[in-house]
Structures are given as structure tokens and as C-alpha cells.
Amino acid sequence: MSENRIYNFNAGPATLPLPVLEEIQASLLNYKSSGMSITEVSHRSPWFDDVINDAIARTKRLLGLDDKFHVLFLQGGASTQFAMIPMNFLADGKSADYVNTGTWSTKAIKEAQIQNKSCNVVASSEDRNFAYIPKDIAFNKDAVFAHITSNNTIKGTQWAQFPDTAGVPIISDMSSDIMSRPLDADKFGMIYAGAQKNIGPAGVCMVIVRDDMLKLIPDNLPSMLNYNTFVAKNSMYNTPPCFSIYCIQLVMKWLEETVGGLAAMEKLNQEKAGLLYDFMDATDFYNATADKDSRSLMNVTFRLPSEDLEQQFIKDATAKGMGGLKGHRSVGGCRASIYNAMPIEGIQTLVAFMKEFQKNNG
């Protein structure tokens, strides 16, 4: 790779498309002949208007969103959304369903409970350390929404299909797999995603909210914690995180113009993850930790025969220019995060290394 760049398998912040970084770099001192850096341009300028509106238009085209959806840019990450969702949508007497598939779902539930909001955990995979996505869930018909985490970075699981909620709007944390595949948007009342895995750098959270959800919001919320504030002002009630939104715009452009859209992206992601899982399934040395039908195409979690070997594996990989393969500190083991921007050459290089490592240590 150019400039001695590594293959970056970090879970997030994660690798970005190289053409995106190169474009940022080239224009960093003078954005589009403005005489200013994109970090210096007023958010009330035509330059930034073009950035945010293009980011929104591309997002809508890529996901096939019609005008009942609003694309917003908030701050505070998905963790702030965990709090804002019940604050905005769960008035007294209303309740919501939550599915618990790991660390992030658990945190989302906790932030509802801390506000004394009524939430029903209708399914959980905690019984087997979150190694699978629950099936045949009985959602409550009167739930205001059904909350899921579409991809679980730490446990390496992903919803292959979204659940049938009998019409209850799904709210999904898609921080780690947004834009990795096409969506049937009409199932969703809201989608949110911290940008730093699949769509940009840290510092911005994309929120896609359906118009009818906005009617549920009470009047007495602080302005910055009320989705209506962001809808009314095109995410510019106050100064937005301009640089991160600009990066999202460039990633959406890359997805549309270089990758060719989300169907092409999904095919490539299947191919990339397939290389890794197929290789591991043919060995006894590497063991993927998630159930086969629940495996993530984004975060491939696996174990080696011993923790000593895992440490050696991570160390040797790092020395060979493959970074970030250590599993999350809460579960150990190994993890290859292979988001949209990870090229297939990165996976091929990793698999070749895994073969070599097994030969030398197996």
C-alpha cells in the first residue's frame, strides 16, 4: 500500500477508503478555491451547504429512502442515542421492546431504565454469551418501537434478516454495518450509526428518522436532545461537526461512484467475509466464535488453541503490517474488522498469513 499504510483491522475508529483520505489531504489548506480549509469554512456558507446537502442526498439514494425519512447528523455517538431514543419516544404510559444481543444492546437498555422508561427485553442471547441472534421473537403489538443492534462488533454477530415485528417500527443501532448492504427502509422508525466504522471518522452520528416518529416527541426536552430541533434546522441549529460530515459526504460519494451502490457493496462484503470464514471452517486451528447463521460480515471474531498463541498471532500480524486484530478487551481472542473500506487484498493478505502462522505453530 502507498505511504507505508497498514491493513487496519481495528473495530472503530476504522480504516477509511484511501481515495477519500487523499481527497481530504489534497484540499486541506484550500477547499474548492474558498481560500479556507474545510475545517475553517462557516457552516452558514454555500460551501458547507453543498457538503451537508450532498451527504444527505447520497445517503437517501444509497438506502432508497423516500421523503418521509429525515437524515440528521448529531454528536455524542450512538451512546447518546441510547438516551435520546427513550427520552424522545417513550412518554409516560408507553413502552418499547428491546432485543439484547450484546454489550451495545445492554447499554441501550440501561439508558432507558436509568430514565425510568418502560422497556421490555423480549429476547436475549446472553445464555450463550451472545454468540447468536435470537429467532422467533414475540414482539408486543403496543410497543412504540422495537430496538435492535443490527451488528454486534464485540461478539461478531449480525442480523442476517431483520425480524418481523408485526408493524411495530424497528429502531436499529447500525453503527457497525450501516451502508454495508441494501435495506428495506419501510420497516424502520429510526436508524442510527456512529460514523467511525463504516461511514467516516469519529465525531458524528447519523440519525435517520421517519416522519411519524417525530409526533411522539414531548415539548419540554432540551433543544439539543430533541430530534425536532435537528429536523427543523437541517442539523444546523448550532455548529455541526463539519469535518466529520464532510468525510461522510466523501465516503457516500465513494460508495456511489466507485463501489457502485449497496448491492455491489454487499456482494463484496460477502466475498470478503466468505474468504475468512471458509478458511477457518476448514481448519481446527482457528475457530470462529459466532453461530454460523449469526455470523457478522463486518467483525469476524475467532479463537486460536491457546491465549499464548493468540498473543503471538497478534504480535506477528502487527509486525507484518496487519493492525488491530486483538479482540475486544471484554472478551479476548482475535477479531478482524472488515468494514466496507477494507479492500479484499487485506483479507487475502490476512488469510495467507493465517496459513503460514498455522504451519509454523499448529
Added chain:
Amino acid sequence: MSENRIYNFNAGPATLPLPVLEEIQASLLNYKSSGMSITEVSHRSPWFDDVINDAIARTKRLLGLDDKFHVLFLQGGASTQFAMIPMNFLADGKSADYVNTGTWSTKAIKEAQIQNKSCNVVASSEDRNFAYIPKDIAFNKDAVFAHITSNNTIKGTQWAQFPDTAGVPIISDMSSDIMSRPLDADKFGMIYAGAQKNIGPAGVCMVIVRDDMLKLIPDNLPSMLNYNTFVAKNSMYNTPPCFSIYCIQLVMKWLEETVGGLAAMEKLNQEKAGLLYDFMDATDFYNATADKDSRSLMNVTFRLPSEDLEQQFIKDATAKGMGGLKGHRSVGGCRASIYNAMPIEGIQTLVAFMKEFQKNNG
């Protein structure tokens, strides 16, 4: 200036020191031989630990903060702080004092009121369109804090000295003048500042909070709205806005190593603002709008004899490479925002243009 850069007089996002932008650009594809961009490096890595810890250490040295102060990095701008301050510090039965010196103070008060928090507006300059900073204010001894806006970007006023509050901790929004002068930190219970004027790009808000204030915080707040969460995790409970924090680190380095600290910065800011105000005071053509004893060293607001002339002035200045001179849309007129990063050559160029414009149109 290099690369056809303009003199950028925007109020925020605002001009950044050129050496900072050049350093960001040079390392954008490969940060410190990590093989990754700073936008791609994990926040749980030694690279980012060094960034955030250096940003904190430099902030403490520059402002002379001892260990009872915590330097935090939050998201959502000062506008989110307007809500978090009463949420964290005003339990039932407690009240706070607010001084209203313009748009931002008014918003801070509104966000306390919307939460039904008890706040007393102990002084206001609304009677004369916020053209001055109130004096001889009677603060309430039992107030939990006294809230002020140290510099008012829209009205062009600034507290020359901070008020005597008889021991009540001051909480100040310093978004537009933090790091522009040395501080007597011991007067403050908390200082907060959206970065995009004096210390970095948009997307991060610096919060400096005194240890004793943290004891006031109730247990039942959402995690991301509780200052203790950020104190306990060195601002990394979840993924922080890494790029913006990195920029702050570089601006703090520039302040320490190139400018020579805040006393030197203040001297330069006085000189810069002095050039503009002294020139205007000697003409009838340009009229500074703020009272003399309340003038801001950061945002110089002024009027010309007519709105037509103001439009022509802004247009001609833009054509000559001086951008962002239009006053805030709520007040009209002209405004030159001359934060730390505006070089004195920018002011000299502006004053020369103002003379020329007056000669041709006066």
C-alpha cells in the same frame, strides 16, 4: 498567503493557525508511522492516548490549572452544555444566577427554564440591545453557580474583568475567547468552550470542571449527560471526536511553543484589536457598536453610514481576499472576528482596505 488562502474573518468555524493545518495535512495518510490516518487510529491505542493526554497537559499548563480541575472533551457544542449544566448542578431546591449579555446567554437561560430549573437573571444588558457588559451585579450568596458568557460573538462585547461573585463559583461559556488571555482559574466552577473559534475545528467542546462541582451531580442521569462519566473515563467512555481533539492538541502546542503562552497571546490580541478600534475611533465613517469599556478583542462589530455601503464594503472586501466580514444575520452590519489565529497582517490588510474604501465612498 500561501496556497491562495484568504484572511478569514468568520465568527466560527474560524481561521486556524496555518502551521497546524500544514501538520495535519502532512501526516494525514500516515500518522506518526502508525500506517494509519489520525482519523483511523483506535481511540484505545497509544497513539491516541498521547494525543488526548498531551492536549490536556498543555491546556492545564496554559491556563495554570491545578489538579482540582478536570479537562474534558464532549460533543454537541456549547448548546448541549446549556442543558447539561442545570441538569447536573441544579437539584430540586437549588438555584443559580445567570447574567444575560446576548443571544448565547439567552439560550443558556432558556435551556435551564425548559427543565424547570430555578434560575435568577441577576443582570441583563437587553435594555440597550446588549451593547455593554453589566456592572455592580448583586449575585445571590446561595446560588450554586453564577453563569456568564465571557465574550459575545454577535454583539461584540466581552467581560474585561470577571465579576466579583462573593465566592459563588462562576460557570462561563468561553467559546469565543478561551485561550485568548490568562485566567484566574480559582474563580471558576466550570469553563466550557465549543472549539470552533479559538482552539480547533467544530465537533468538540472543551469542558473544564472543578472537582467539588462533581459532588452535586445526581445519580440518575443518562451516562452521556453526566460529567462524572467523562471524568471517570478520561473522556473516553465511548469513542471521542478524535480528529477534533487532535486539532486542539496541535493548537495548544502552537500556543505554547510558537506564540509563547497566554500572556503573549493577550498582548498580541490587544495589539490586533487596538489597530481596528483606534482606526475606527478616528473616523465618523466606521462606528464600533459596543460600549468602549465592553468591547470585545475577538469580535469587532461595526456599522457604516448605510446598509448599502455595508453590502458594498463586504463585497469589495471579499473580492480582495478578506472573507466573513458580514455581521450576524440577527443584527446586520459588519463584524471582523479576529481570534488568536488571525495574524496581525490580516488586521493591517483590513485597516488599509477600510481606509481605501472610505476614501472612495466617504
